[in-house]
Amino acid sequence: MAAMPVQARMDISFDLLINAIVAGLLLGGFYAAVTAGVSISFGMLDIVNIAHPGFIILGSYIAYFVNINYGVDPIVVSIIMLPIFFALGAFVYQVYYLSFERRGQESLRGLAFFFGLLFVTEVTLILVFGVDYRYVEASYIGPSLHFGIVDLPLRMLVPCLTALGLFAAIELFITHTFTGRAIMAVSQDQLALQLMAVDPIRIKRIAFGISIATAAVAGALLIIIQPVEPSVGREYIGRVFAICVLGGLGSMPGTLIAALLLGVVESLTATFYGPSWAPAVAFGFLLLTLAFRPAGLLGR
Amino acid sequence: MKAMSTAKFSLTAVAIGALVMAFAHWFHVDYLFFASYTILQFIVLATAWNILGGYCGYVNFGSAAFFALGAYSSVALIKFDAEIDAWFPEGAANVLHHIFPLPIPVLILFGALVSGVVGFGMGYLTLRLRGSFFAIATLAMAVVLQTLIVNWDFVGGSRGAYIIRPDNLEFAGIEINYIEYLFALMLLLAVIALTTARVIERSQLGFGFATIRDDELAAEACGVPTLRLKLIATTLSGAFMGMAGAPFPYYIGYLQPASAFGLEYAVNSIAMPMIGGTTSWIGPLVGAILLGSAQQYATVTISSAVNLLIVGLMLVAFVIIAPNGLIGLVQERLRRKQS
Numbered sequence: 001m002a003a004m005p006v007q008a009r010m011d012i013s014f015d016l017l018i019n020a021i022v023a024g025l026l027l028g029g030f031y032a033a034v035t036a037g038v039s040i041s042f043g044m045l046d047i048v049n050i051a052h053p054g055f056i057i058l059g060s061y062i063a064y065f066v067n068i069n070y071g072v073d074p075i076v077v078s079i080i081m082l083p084i085f086f087a088l089g090a091f092v093y094q095v096y097y098l099s100f101e102r103r104g105q106e107s108l109r110g111l112a113f114f115f116g117l118l119f120v121t122e123v124t125l126i127l128v129f130g131v132d133y134r135y136v137e138a139s140y141i142g143p144s145l146h147f148g149i150v151d152l153p154l155r156m157l158v159p160c161l162t163a164l165g166l167f168a169a170i171e172l173f174i175t176h177t178f179t180g181r182a183i184m185a186v187s188q189d190q191l192a193l194q195l196m197a198v199d200p201i202r203i204k205r206i207a208f209g210i211s212i213a214t215a216a217v218a219g220a221l222l223i224i225i226q227p228v229e230p231s232v233g234r235e236y237i238g239r240v241f242a243i244c245v246l247g248g249l250g251s252m253p254g255t256l257i258a259a260l261l262l263g264v265v266e267s268l269t270a271t272f273y274g275p276s277w278a279p280a281v282a283f284g285f286l287l288l289t290l291a292f293r294p295a296g297l298l299g300r
Numbered sequence: 301m302k303a304m305s306t307a308k309f310s311l312t313a314v315a316i317g318a319l320v321m322a323f324a325h326w327f328h329v330d331y332l333f334f335a336s337y338t339i340l341q342f343i344v345l346a347t348a349w350n351i352l353g354g355y356c357g358y359v360n361f362g363s364a365a366f367f368a369l370g371a372y373s374s375v376a377l378i379k380f381d382a383e384i385d386a387w388f389p390e391g392a393a394n395v396l397h398h399i400f401p402l403p404i405p406v407l408i409l410f411g412a413l414v415s416g417v418v419g420f421g422m423g424y425l426t427l428r429l430r431g432s433f434f435a436i437a438t439l440a441m442a443v444v445l446q447t448l449i450v451n452w453d454f455v456g457g458s459r460g461a462y463i464i465r466p467d468n469l470e471f472a473g474i475e476i477n478y479i480e481y482l483f484a485l486m487l488l489l490a491v492i493a494l495t496t497a498r499v500i501e502r503s504q505l506g507f508g509f510a511t512i513r514d515d516e517l518a519a520e521a522c523g524v525p526t527l528r529l530k531l532i533a534t535t536l537s538g539a540f541m542g543m544a545g546a547p548f549p550y551y552i553g554y555l556q557p558a559s560a561f562g563l564e565y566a567v568n569s570i571a572m573p574m575i576g577g578t579t580s581w582i583g584p585l586v587g588a589i590l591l592g593s594a595q596q597y598a599t600v601t602i603s604s605a606v607n608l609l610i611v612g613l614m615l616v617a618f619v620i621i622a623p624n625g626l627i628g629l630v631q632e633r634l635r636r637k638q639s
Contacts, residue, residue, distance in 0.1 A: 050361070050439060099620045107431050108513075111359045116616035119567050123609040182306040198504055215464055238440030244436040245433070276451055283444040291425050 013026045015149045020271040021264055026156040027042055028263025029220055032256050033163030034236060035243040036170055037214040042241070043250035044187040045204055045211075047096065051114040052240060053233035054121035055212055059085065059219020060134075060228045061125055067136040074136045078220035089206045089212025092117070097201060118233070127231040133227035141224060159221035168219050170210070183207040187250060210252045235279050240284035248296030259299060317487040325480065332563045333483045337551060340486040341544050344564065346572035346584035347493040348540030351493045352580030353570070355506060357513035358431060362422075362438035363569035365445045366538045368560035369418060370411030370545025375555055376457045377402055377410060378463060382409035404485060404547050411546030412539040419538020420531060427530045431516075446561045460556030463549040482547055493540050497581040509533060541569075564608060568592075571615040577627030586626055 008300055034056060041049040062073035062081055100110035140154040174180035182203045185193050190200045222228060247254030262285060270278045289296060306314070345363055351356050360366075381400040384393050396504040411456075422441060426434040449456045469476045499504045508529045510521035520526050547556045568591065576587025591611060596605035622629055 042432075048435065050436070052388045091484055095620070103623075105623060108353065108357050108359060108578075109574075109623055111435055112433070113616060113619050115359075115361060115567075115570060116612050116619065119563070119612040120609065120616065122563075123605055123612060125607065127605055178573065235443055237436075238443050241436045241440065245436075280444045283440045284438055286437060287425055290429060290437065294429050294433075 005279060010278040016271060018149060019267075020150055020267045022150055022152065023066060023156065023271075024264030024267030025054075026152070026160040027225075027259055027261070027267055029163045030218075030240060030259035031157070031243060031263050032167050032259035033159075033214065033221055034218045034257055035240045035247075035255050037211040037218065038168055038240045038244050038253060039247070039250065039255045040170075040183070040207055040211040042184060042244055043255075045207055046187065047093075047101075047204075047208065048111055049114055049208075049211070050111070050241075051121065052063060052211070053216060053236040055085070055088075055163060055215035056119040056219045056222060056236065057228065057233040058121055059216040059232060060223040061129060061219075061225055062216070063139055063220040064134045064136055064228070067138070068161075071137075073138055073157075074220040075217075078217045081216040085216040086213040089209035092212065093205045093208035096208075097204070100286035122230045122233060129230070131229055131231075133229045134223070135227040136223050138224065138270075155224060159224050162217065163221060166214060167252070167256060170214070174212075174252065179203065184250075231237030236289065238286065239282040242282040242289070246285055246289045246296055248298040251296070251298040254296055254298030306495060308501055309498060310491055313494060318489060321480070321484065321487065321501070322482075324599040329398045330479055331478075334551075335345070335442075335593075336484050338596065339589060340483070341489045341548075342568055342572060342588040342592045343585055344486070344493045344544040345491045345541055345569040345586040346576070347490075347497050347581065347629045348537045348544070350573040350581070350584045350620040351500065351540070352582065354573055355509035356530060356533045356601040357499065358427070358530065358533070359435040359570070360374055360438045360537065361435055361566060362442045363541055363572070364561045364563070364565035365438070365442040366415045366419065366541035367545035367548070367565050368445065368557070369440055369447070370408075370542030371416045371548040371555060371560045372449055372483050372545075373411045373414040373542070374457055374546045375461050375463065377407060378549065379461070404482070404550065406548040408485070408489070408543050411542040413449075413542075415545070416539030417427070420535045422538075423531045423534035425605025427534065428527060441564065442561060446557050448630055449557045449560075458557060459491075460541050460554055460559075462554050462629065463552075465553055466548050478550075482551055485547055486544075487548045489540075489543055493543075494581055494585060496536070497584075501581060504530070515600070550574045563597075564604075564611075567608065567611055567615070568595075571611050571618075573625075574615055575618045577623055577625030579624065580627065583625050583627045 014238065037055075038049065038052050041047045041052065059078060059081065065072050066072050066077045096110060099105075100113065129147045140158045143154050145152040145154065145157070173181060182193060183206070184197050186200050186203045186207070193200050193203065222232075226232075239262065243255060243258045246262070247256070247258035262282060265285075266278045266281045269281050316515075321438065324336065333429045345367065348366075349360060349363055351489050352360055378401065381402075384400060388396060389428055422437060423434070427439045449455065455461055469478055469481050500509070508519075511524050511531060512523070514527050516526055545560070547561070552559065567613065572587035572589070572591050573584040575591060576585065577583030591614075595607050595611070618625060624631070
C-alpha cells in the first residue's frame with residue numbers, strides 16, 4: 001500500500017465506497033420486503049408481532065426443503081406458499097383476537113404469546129433441521145453483472161427486484177382497493193368502519209394474513225441472499241422494527257426509504273469496520289429514532 | 301391466613317433455605333448444589349422480571365442480556381485483576397493487589413450497578429413512548445449487546461473466557477466448599493429478591509405500579525408520576541437480573557457469549573412468572589421451582605432442545621388458557637368452593 005501513488009489509493013477507496021453503497025441499496029430493497037409485513041401488522045393494526053422473523057425463517061426453510069428435494073426455484077416456491085401463509089396468518093390473528101385483543105390483554109399476554117410463537121418456531125426448526133447453515137441452489141446464485149467499477153451480484157439483484165415488486169403490489173393494493181383502504185381505516189377509526197358496514201375484525205384478519213404471506217416471500221429471498229440457520233431470525237427483529245419505526249408507523253413509502261437507508265449504512269459499516277458490527281447499526285437507528293423523532297421520517 | 305411481617309417473612313425464607321442447604325450438605329452431593337443453584341438463579345430472574353412485567357405490565361424480552369451484563373462485568377473485573385501488573389506502576393499495583401481479586405459479593409453489587417444503569421438508560425429512552433416500544437427495544441438490545449461482547453477481546457470475545465473456580469474458600473479459619481458458597485450466595489439473593497417483591501406489593505410503590513398496569517392514562521391523569529415509577533421498576537428489575545448473573549462465571553467455569561446470552565434465560569424468565577402467575581411474588585417462585593426442577597430433570601433425561609420446546613409451548617398454552625397462571629387457577633377453585 002505504501003508504495004502506491006496517492007491517486008491509486010483514492011481510486012480503491014472510491015471503488016469500495018461506490019460498491020458498498022450499491023450493495024447497501026440492494027440489501028435495503030430486500031429489507032423493505034422483510035419489513036413490509038411488520039409495517040402492516042405493527043404499523044397499521046397495532047399488533048406487536050415479534051414472531052414475524054420466525055415466520056420468515058419458516059418461509060426460508062420451506063423454500064430450502066422444496067428446492068433441495070424437487071429442484072423448484074425458491075421464489076416460485078414462495079409464491080405457491082402465499083395462500084398457505086395467508087391462511088396461517090388469518091388463523092394466528094383469530095387466536096390472538098379471541099384470547100387477547102377482545103379481553104384487552106394484548107400488551108402483556110399478547111406480547112408473551114408472540115414471543116412464545118417465535119421461540120417455538122425456532123426450537124422446532126432446530127429439532128427438525130439442526131443448527132447447520134442451509135442454502136438453496138438457483139441459476140442466479142453466483143454470477144454478477146459488471147458496469148464499469150460497479151459489481152451487481154445477481155444473488156442480491158434478483159431478491160432486491162422481487163422485493164420491490166412485492167412492495168409495489170402491497171402499496172397498490174392498500175391505496176387502490178376497497179379492502180386495502182379499509183385496512184388503513186381500521187388503524188385510524190374502527191367505529192367509522194363499522195358504520196360503513198364493514199366488519200373490522202374481518203379486515204384485520206385479512207391484513208394480518210397478508211402480513212404473514214409476505215413472510216413467505218421474504219424468507220425465500222433471505223435464503224437466496226445468505227445461508228440460513230434457525231436463530232438468524234433474531235437478528236432481523238431489531239432490523240425490521242428499526243426500519244418500521246424510522247419510516248413512520250404504517251407509512252409504506254417511509255418504510256421503503258428507511259429500509260434503503262439502513263441497508264446503505266449497514267453495508268458501509270460492514271465494509272469499513274467489519275461485518276460483525278453490522279447488527280449494531282439497526283439498534284443505533286432504533287434508539288436514535290425513539291429518542292429524537294418517535295414519529296419516524298414520514299410519520300403522521 | 302394472616303399476613304406475615306416482612307422480618308418474619310425473610311426469616312422464614314432464610315430458614316427454609318438453610319434447611320435445603322443442610323439437607324444437601326448432609327447427603328454430600330455436589331450435583332444437588334449445582335442443580336438447586338440453577339433453580340435459585342431462575343427464582344431471582346423470574347422475580348426480577350415480574351417486578352416490571354407483572355406489577356407494571358411492561359414486557360422485558362432482554363432478561364438474558366441483563367443477566368449476561370452481570371456475568372460479563374464480573375469477567376471484566378476478574379480479567380482486570382490479571383492485567384494489574386502490566387497496566388500500573390509498581391506502587392499503584394501493590395495497592396490494587398490488596399483490593400483485587402474482589403470477593404463475589406462485591407462482584408454481585410457491581411453487576412447490579414451495571415445492569416441497573418443499562419436498565420435505567422433503556423427505560424429513559426423508550427418508556428416515555430407507547431408501551432410496546434420498550435419491549436421491542438429490549439429484544440433488539442439483547443442482539444446488540446451480544447455483538448459488543450463477541451467483539452470485545454478483553455473479556456474473551458467469541459472464544460469465551462476461562463474462570464478458575466477455587467476448590468475451597470477460607471472464611472474465619474473454616475474451609476467452605478466453593479460450590480456451597482456460591483449456592484449460599486444465590487440463596488441469599490433469592491431471599492432478598494422475594495422479600496423486595498413482597499415489600500413492593502404491599503407498599504405505596506406497588507399500588508403505583510398497579511395503577512400503571514391497569515390504566516396508565518388514568519393514573520397519569522390522577523397525578524401518579526408514571527415515568528418515575530416505571531424507571532424505578534426497570535432499574536430495580538435490571539439490577540436483580542445483573543445480580544443473578546454476576547456469580548455465573550464462577551459457577552460455569554467457562555463463559556462464552558452464546559451461553560451467557562442463552563435463549564433459556566430469556567424464555568424462562570418470562571415463562572416462569574406467566575405460568576406461575578404474575579400478580580404476586582408467589583407466582584414467579586412457584587413457576588421457577590416447578591419449571592426449573594422439571595427442566596433439570598428433562599435436560600438430563602431427554603434433551604435440552606426438547607425441554608426448551610416444552611417451555612415455549614407451555615408459555616403459549618398458559619397465556620391463552622390460564623391468563624392468571626397456576627396461582628389464578630388455585631384462587632379460582634378456592635373461590636368456587638367458598639360460594
